[in-house]
Amino acid sequence: YSLLFGIAKGDVFGKDQVKGRKKLWLDLHYVTSQLILLGLVYPCLFHLFSEVIPTDKEEVAFKDLDAAILVGSMPRREGMERKDLLKANVAIFKSQGAALEKYAKKTVKVxxxxxxxxxxxxxxxxxxxSIPKENFSCLTRLDHNRARSQVAMRCGVPATQVKNVIIWGNHSSTQYPDVHHCKVNMAGSDLACFDAVKDDDWLKGAFISTVQQRGAAVIAARKLSSAMSAAKAICDHMRDIWSGTPEGEFVSMGVYSSSNSYGVAEDLIYSFPVHIKDKQWKIVDGLAINDFSRGKMDATAAELVEERDTAVTFLSA
Known part of the structure; x- marks a missing residue:
């Protein structure tokens, strides 16, 4: 429900929606037991919505989609092994991928x-x-936004004055928030993050662990995940796909690794710095990687390889 407001206000696809369409069709795919909750949606309709379709039928929800946001998954429960978590989610996302294959446009952004x-x-x-793997991405923008805000608070500037932080790798506690290429605008000048913060120990220690553990800290504090900030990150991610990123700036997205970029193994969804233009992302190449960063990038890649190899065994079962 936090996400619906951002879409409805035009924060994702624009106030006038995509070119050639003045209204937005919103398909909400729920399991049957949750459909009754969608009564809450109707009082919240905004003028951009042409129609809201709550359904538990894949052939309705996935038909001719331009964009798909797959929010739900099986959460890890007490006593559940990571292997069991992967097995449950493989079944869910195998089904959703098959529905996209069967019903959605081949140009759909997922x-x-x-x-x-x-x-x-x-x-x-x-x-x-049959849908290009480049059309699939996963959310690491929440981590990106958290890293940006940590630097901004440390420097006493708005988050809008911090750019080009990077989240490398997995959306897990092994992710690597990297500020070696980050710039902070202070008093009208862009400073390297390390020069702006002036605390290398913090940037290489507490800053990294704070971003890595922020999701767990939110759950511990409110007994729920960070719905509002996650919704904001989803809107940011999809808006940038639709509208592009400013020249000279990049954002973090989990995207398909197919060319051994930065030494990352192929056939992973790995978070890279990307620039987006005409709805196409491109990994920002040529950034210098020091030994400190290399070790952390490799560690999160190794976790993803292990996850992939375990998940694929369930996919073929």
């Missing part, structure tokens, strides 16, 4: 939010073979 997001995204992409 954002996977449900965790473990990177591997769930890979399973969905593998289950929709």
């Amino acid at each position: 954002l996977v939010v449900g965790n473990p997001a990177n591997t769930n995204c890979l399973i969905a992409a593998k289950s929709a073979p």
Whole structure:
């Protein structure tokens, strides 16, 4: 429900929606037991919505989609092994990928939010073979936004004055928030993040662990996940796909690794810095990687390889 307001206000596809269409059709795919909750949607309708369609039928929800945001997944429960979590989610995202394959446009842009997001995204992409894998991405923008805000607070500036932080790898506690290429605008000048913060120990220690553990800290504090900030990140991610990123700036997205970029193994959904133009993302190449960063990038990649290899055994079962 936090996400609906951002879409309805035009924060994602624009106030006038996509070119050639003045109104937005919103398909909400729920399991049957949750459909009664969608009565809450109707009082919240905004002028941009032409129609809201709550349904538990894949052939209705996935028909001719331009964009798909796959929010739900099986959460990890007490006593559940990670292997069991992967097995449950493979079944979910294999089904959703097959529905995209059967009903959605081949140009559909798919954002996977449900965790473990990177591997769930890979399973969905593998289950929709006629849709380009480049059309699939997973959400690491929430981590990107958190890293940006941590630097901004440390420097005493708005988050809008911090750019080009990077989240490398998995949306998990192994992710690597990297500020070696980050710029902070202070007093009208762009400073390297390390020069702006002036605390290398914090940037290489507490900053990284704070971003890595922020989701767990929110759950511990409110007994629920960070719905509002996650919704904001989803809107940011999809808006940038539709509208592009400013020249000279990049954002973090989990995307398909197919060319051994930055030494990352192929056939993973790995978070990279990307620039987006004409609805196409491109990994920002040529950034210098020091030994400190290399070790952390490799560690999160190794976790993703293990997740992928475990998940694929369930996919073929």
